[in-house]
Amino acid sequence: MRQVSFRLVLLSFLLAYVCHLMPWSGLALWLKPEFMLLVLIYWLLRAPYLCNVGSAWLVGLAIDLATGSLLGQHALVYAFTAFLAVSYHRRLTLFNVWQQAAYVLILLVIERSLLFVLKIFSGGENPGLIYWTACLTGLVVWLLVSFSRFGLHLQSRKV
Numbered sequence: 001m002r003q004v005s006f007r008l009v010l011l012s013f014l015l016a017y018v019c020h021l022m023p024w025s026g027l028a029l030w031l032k033p034e035f036m037l038l039v040l041i042y043w044l045l046r047a048p049y050l051c052n053v054g055s056a057w058l059v060g061l062a063i064d065l066a067t068g069s070l071l072g073q074h075a076l077v078y079a080f081t082a083f084l085a086v087s088y089h090r091r092l093t094l095f096n097v098w099q100q101a102a103y104v105l106i107l108l109v110i111e112r113s114l115l116f117v118l119k120i121f122s123g124g125e126n127p128g129l130i131y132w133t134a135c136l137t138g139l140v141v142w143l144l145v146s147f148s149r150f151g152l153h154l155q156s157r158k159v
Contacts, residue, residue, distance in 0.1 A: 004047040012039050013059065021066055030130045033138035036063055037078060037111055041104060042145065044085045045092060056082030070122050077114045081107050097146045104142045108135040 016035040024032045036059050043051035060075030067074075085092075085107055092103060112135055120126065 004043075004050060006050055009043050009047065009050050012043070015039075017062065017066070020063065031133055031137050033134050033141050034108065034111065035141075036060075037081065037108070038104075038138055038141055038145075040078060040082060041085050041107060041142075044082055045089060045100075048086060048089055053079050053082045053086065070118065073115065073118050073122075077111050077118070080114065081111045084110065097143075101139060101143055101146065105135060105139045108138045 013036070016039040019035040020032075040051065040056055040059055044056075056078040057075045060078035061072070063069075063074040063078075064071050088103070092100060095103065109132075112132060116127075116131065
């Protein structure tokens with residue numbers, strides 16, 4: 001297996017950060033996937049020696065600072081999601097693409113659920129069912145990456 005450079009990981013996080021900070025509006029705002037979380041899950045599974053739960057915490061703090069949300073909200077959710085992703089890392093590399101996608105969908109739903117609870121407890125209002133569409137668009141992005149040459153399924157078949 002080829003080693004991944006730290007520069008590539010950092011560049012992908014920077015690109016996801018830029019995508020997250022783009023001026024989304026209207027329906028696109030609700031359809032926008034969690035780019036940072038998808039990149040985080042990808043690197044947690046692909047290169048766990050470069051990306052870990054601490055990285056998830058730092059990335060979440062960066063999102064909190066950039067969006068002006070409650071400080072530590074995304075950090076907590078990303079760290080918890082990263083913990084779940086890392087705890088099943090060995091099993092997940094044996095899964096096929098569709099099983100990996102189902103697991104990523106579960107992680108995205110958990111992330112959205114935790115953010116929903118934190119937003120409600122901090123005094124926010126219920127956004128409705130459209131709030132959950134980001135999970136589906138995140139799944140579509142994950143499948144596009146999985147079927148590209150960067151996908152994790154290439155790594156799991158070389159074992």
